[in-house]
Amino acid sequence: MTRVNDGIVIVGASAAGLSAADGLREGGYTGPLTVLDGELEPGYDRPMLSKSLLAAEEHAMPAPLRTSEQLAAKGIDLLAGHGAMGLDIDRRLVVTNWGEAIGWRHVVVATGVAARPVVTSGGTALPTLRTRADLTAARRLVTSGRPVTLIGGGFIGLEAAAALRSRGVEVTLLCATELPLAGILGKEVARWLHDLHLANGVSFDLGTATASVEETAQGYDIHLADGRVRRAASVLTGVGTEPATDWLIGSGVELNHGVVTDAAGRTNVEGVWAAGDVAARRNPLHGRPRRFEHWTHAIEHGRRVGLNIARGEAAPHDAVPYAWTEQYGLTLHMLGERRPGDTDIVVEGSIATGDFVVAHGAGDELHGATVCGRVRALRTYRKLLRARASLNDALGAAASA
């Protein structure tokens, strides 16, 4: 079955893909625009899955990012339940699970990432939180009343811990590092966050990776790398992600832990672009191409790629990286990027009170800032980071705040 399109095809109808569609229309593209997604109800508020929706008493589902009226108004043809299975760069076709071959002049890869699975020795993939379907499964853990062991101390694990505690679920969190998120937030903020979880009743087992998981009659035996075995009644996992690029293997598009792009979103194949979590951008600051897995980045990056295609430009996506996390009613905002070995300086407030700005940097270079409470500071530090200001400038900004 061939669907003639010969316009622009976007694969992935989430934050990056739908924003790319918006960018295309905003940039003046008026031709055919098709967005494919393997999910039956794609395009929803994914960050809410591990926050209010996991904690919700009623079975609310995430809000859709676009209504069918909004899509129709922009002339966007959304093919839900149509997963891309392959990309033919010579004949310029996307091949789908329905056997369709859809022609394109430009294609945007916005397929995001999938949760890295933790599979038991019996071959069962343990529950995680990435999709609507995952949320439904994870909620069963809340209603079962059984204690939950969380494997993984990243954002998803910590947010899920907070959500489960708000429903009175007993939670133990296993984390391979000595302190969850210390590399991203710095030790002092990470310690404060850890203590906040402790105060809310979360138990931790830190500094040991999970080696394997075995199903038992009572639940699971979790074998830790240090040789100990922990019993668990039920398990939820959050151990990282894998870029959703299987369908591109052998296509000729360069892959390296994601779809490799330049700063404008172009891949090595003319007419093939990538945006959002799946895009691994070449960056002079880092050795290997880097992916950013954050909501605001996916939206901004998608729009930039759409504008570039529509206008025939190659403008770089150079917004200051931003991410947030919500735990126990507090929101932590992260601007820029803390790098390994960075010094962390409290420039405003105090960490202990949960009202602070911490600047991250090395020498006199400012690399990032973590903000809690002081939302007004976000504008200041975004400006400083954009202007490549120094750590001294950050201290100066704090003094005049």
Ligand SMILES: Cc1cc2nc3c(=O)[nH]c(=O)nc-3n(C[C@H](O)[C@H](O)[C@H](O)COP(=O)(O)OP(=O)(O)OC[C@H]3O[C@@H](n4cnc5c(N)ncnc54)[C@H](O)[C@@H]3O)c2cc1C
């Ligand atoms: C539980 C959770 C909580 C989060 N919380 C936050 C937060 O608080 N703050 C923050 O900054 N970020 C958060 N994130 C990260 C944020 O959600 C992602 O950065 C964002 O969703 C990336 O958007 P994307 O469009 O690039 O990819 P995705 O949202 O992953 O979307 C990719 C889409 O592509 C589709 N797809 C995949 N393969 C194919 C294929 N072969 N064919 C067709 N379609 C395909 C998928 O079905 C999906 O709809 C969270 C993520 C999760 C999972």
